[in-house]
Amino acid sequence: MSKQPRKSVSKPPVDPALDAEVAAMSYEEAIEELEAIIDRMEKGETVLEDSLREYARGDALVRRCRQVLDSAEQRIEAISGQQLDADAKPAQADAPF
Amino acid sequence: MAGTSSAAVPPPITVTEASSVIRRAVESAGRQRIVGEVSNFTHREHWYFTLKDDKSQLECVMWASANARSTITPANGMQVILTGDPTHWGPRGRTQLVVTRVERVGEGSLQQRYEELCRTLREQGYFDEARKCPLPDYPRAIAVITSATGAALQDVLRTARLRAPFVRILVVDVPVQGDAAAPAIARAIDAVDRRADELGIDAMIVTRGGGSLEDLWAFNERIVADAVFRATTPVVAAIGHESDTTIIELVADQRASTPTAAVMALLPDSEGMTQQTDHLHDRLQFLMRRRIHELRRTVESHARHTMFRSPTAVIDLHRAALLRSVARLALAARARINSTRHRLSDARTRFERHRPAARHAAARERLFGLDARLHSAARRTIGDLRSQLTGADRQLRLLGPGETLARGWSLTFAADGTLIRSAADARPGQEIESRLADGTVRSRVISPGVSAAPSLFDPPAG
Numbered sequence: 001m002s003k004q005p006r007k008s009v010s011k012p013p014v015d016p017a018l019d020a021e022v023a024a025m026s027y028e029e030a031i032e033e034l035e036a037i038i039d040r041m042e043k044g045e046t047v048l049e050d051s052l053r054e055y056a057r058g059d060a061l062v063r064r065c066r067q068v069l070d071s072a073e074q075r076i077e078a079i080s081g082q083q084l085d086a087d088a089k090p091a092q093a094d095a096p097f
Numbered sequence: 098m099a100g101t102s103s104a105a106v107p108p109p110i111t112v113t114e115a116s117s118v119i120r121r122a123v124e125s126a127g128r129q130r131i132v133g134e135v136s137n138f139t140h141r142e143h144w145y146f147t148l149k150d151d152k153s154q155l156e157c158v159m160w161a162s163a164n165a166r167s168t169i170t171p172a173n174g175m176q177v178i179l180t181g182d183p184t185h186w187g188p189r190g191r192t193q194l195v196v197t198r199v200e201r202v203g204e205g206s207l208q209q210r211y212e213e214l215c216r217t218l219r220e221q222g223y224f225d226e227a228r229k230c231p232l233p234d235y236p237r238a239i240a241v242i243t244s245a246t247g248a249a250l251q252d253v254l255r256t257a258r259l260r261a262p263f264v265r266i267l268v269v270d271v272p273v274q275g276d277a278a279a280p281a282i283a284r285a286i287d288a289v290d291r292r293a294d295e296l297g298i299d300a301m302i303v304t305r306g307g308g309s310l311e312d313l314w315a316f317n318e319r320i321v322a323d324a325v326f327r328a329t330t331p332v333v334a335a336i337g338h339e340s341d342t343t344i345i346e347l348v349a350d351q352r353a354s355t356p357t358a359a360v361m362a363l364l365p366d367s368e369g370m371t372q373q374t375d376h377l378h379d380r381l382q383f384l385m386r387r388r389i390h391e392l393r394r395t396v397e398s399h400a401r402h403t404m405f406r407s408p409t410a411v412i413d414l415h416r417a418a419l420l421r422s423v424a425r426l427a428l429a430a431r432a433r434i435n436s437t438r439h440r441l442s443d444a445r446t447r448f449e450r451h452r453p454a455a456r457h458a459a460a461r462e463r464l465f466g467l468d469a470r471l472h473s474a475a476r477r478t479i480g481d482l483r484s485q486l487t488g489a490d491r492q493l494r495l496l497g498p499g500e501t502l503a504r505g506w507s508l509t510f511a512a513d514g515t516l517i518r519s520a521a522d523a524r525p526g527q528e529i530e531s532r533l534a535d536g537t538v539r540s541r542v543i544s545p546g547v548s549a550a551p552s553l554f555d556p557p558a559g
Contacts (some may be wrong), residue, residue, distance in 0.1 A: 025445050027263075027370070028235040041384040044391070051388050058381040065374040069367055074262045076254065078245065081271040081285035090267050090296070 015056065022060045027068040034061040113375030116187035123185045123192055131155070131194065132178045132202060135171040146171060148179060148194070156193035159475045167197045168212070176202035207310050211317050214344055218319075223326050229350040230331050235365055236299035237264035240289045242282065245270035249335075249356040256360040261367050267298060273305040283324035290328040300331040300363055304356045307338040326350055335359035391517035502534040509523060520545050 037058045076091035133148035144159040171177055181196040243250050271281045289301050316336045325332050325348045334349035335356050346352040353359035509517045509531045517523055523545040531538045
């Protein structure tokens with residue numbers, strides 16, 4: 001008979017499915033949903049269980065936003081106007097302009 | 098003195114000679130550029146026409162060798178700029194301009210063409226603010242349509258790296274000056290717009306560094322203006338220096354003074370975004386903490402309720418309420434029963450009174466009543482007597498002869514069983530029987546005698 005480990009309540013548990021879903025979002029989508037969650041929480045109409053779930057989602061959205069902002073390497077692709085018009089794929093610009 | 102010096106007067110010259118003098122004078126003026134309106138145009142092998150303004154006119158000829166190279170054929174009323182050499186032709190006595198080049202006014206001047214296109218496009222609503230789309234707040238990727246070798250691209254990339262390194266940039270290389278520039282730029286704008294979804298592009302920048310009006314001319318062409326006008330993807334244009342305003346900048350959704358300014362207008366500031374994210378994160382945590390605090394306070398205030406402090410309190414409360422209810426129910430029920438009974442008995446009474454056998458029934462009822470009373474009385478009487486009897490028996494036992502005899506007294510009976518109470522009752526020779534506590538003694542009377550005041554404790558006379 002072993003004792004159950006005590007669970008921390010300060011930080012919501014990281015849900016891999018939630019993280020994967022949020023990782024596909026653009027900064028704009030993430031920030032918009034985050035603002036919507038905060039709006040709902042400010043109104044205080046949600047029951048505790050919903051609040052906790054929304055908080056966990058909000059936390060994941062914050063992490064997504066920070067992840068976007070932290071990607072420091074700019075991705076630059078290049079293509080000529082003619083190639084673009086011919087539906088060619090742009091290539092990663094390996095040499096800086 | 099009226100004398101004339103024939104030597105001082107030059108000899109007259111011929112007309113032909115004079116004509117040569119005039120021709121030399123006219124031709125010494127050299128090549129001219131003259132603006133005016135075309136009239137009397139005759140289209141033969143050589144072109145003959147008159148150029149005029151409101152005060153003067155000038156005969157013009159453009160030889161077949163020259164007019165074959167001209168891109169413009171003059172027409173009456175056309176405003177043109179002629180380049181040519183003035184001359185004087187003796188055989189007809191005409192001073193005229195031998196034209197080498199014809200330019201059309203308004204096409205010849207880039208400034209005029211610019212102004213004319215501006216007017217047309219404004220009338221057609223190309224510059225209306227209402228049709229311009231807002232720039233995205235957070236573009237995922239942007240296209241930069243410019244020369245890959247230009248300084249403008251360097252400015253764009255440097256600014257983008259500082260401001261928002263997380264935004265993907267697609268560089269679309271196009272010529273930005275020369276005859277090929279305008280069609281290439283227009284095609285690139287169309288291609289970016291058409292493939293925007295596929296490439297994830299949310300906006301485009303069309304840019305070029307500074308130059309002369311001729312250098313920037315591609316960005317004033319109608320074909321480019323049309324491409325920008327068609328595009329549903331937002332377009333930011335930054336062409337030349339701040340003082341230059343090209344047509345593409347007027348049609349674009351946003352105009353920027355420099356390539357750097359275009360990036361600033363289009364890309365969000367990562368510092369601001371970081372602050373916004375931090376702020377929202379703080380707000381989220383604050384709200385969650387507040388929510389939990391509120392809920393905890395509610396729970397605690399409920400927990401302080403009497404109900405939870407005394408486990409039986411709530412039961413007591415309910416019990417008291419229940420008892421009150423039962424009492425009220427009982428009262429109500431009794432009242433109802435009583436009133437019903439009352440009404441019933443009233444009704445019965447009234448009914449009985451009207452029945453033929455009422456009297457009989459009443460009598461019977463009375464009789465039943467009496468009978469009951471009798472029974473009860475009898476029962477009571479028997480009970481009473483029985484208890485009296487018990488009491489009497491106890492008294493009787495106390496007062497009876499048993500105890501008296503035990504104390505040494507005796508009872509004396511005659512032969513017939515009668516109790517001899519007085520000495521006078523005894524006659525000599527009479528057989529008597531004395532009863533004592535533990536038995537009887539039979540004896541014969543010797544001599545009776547009555548004492549005056551016999552003391553109970555005196556020994557008997559024997």
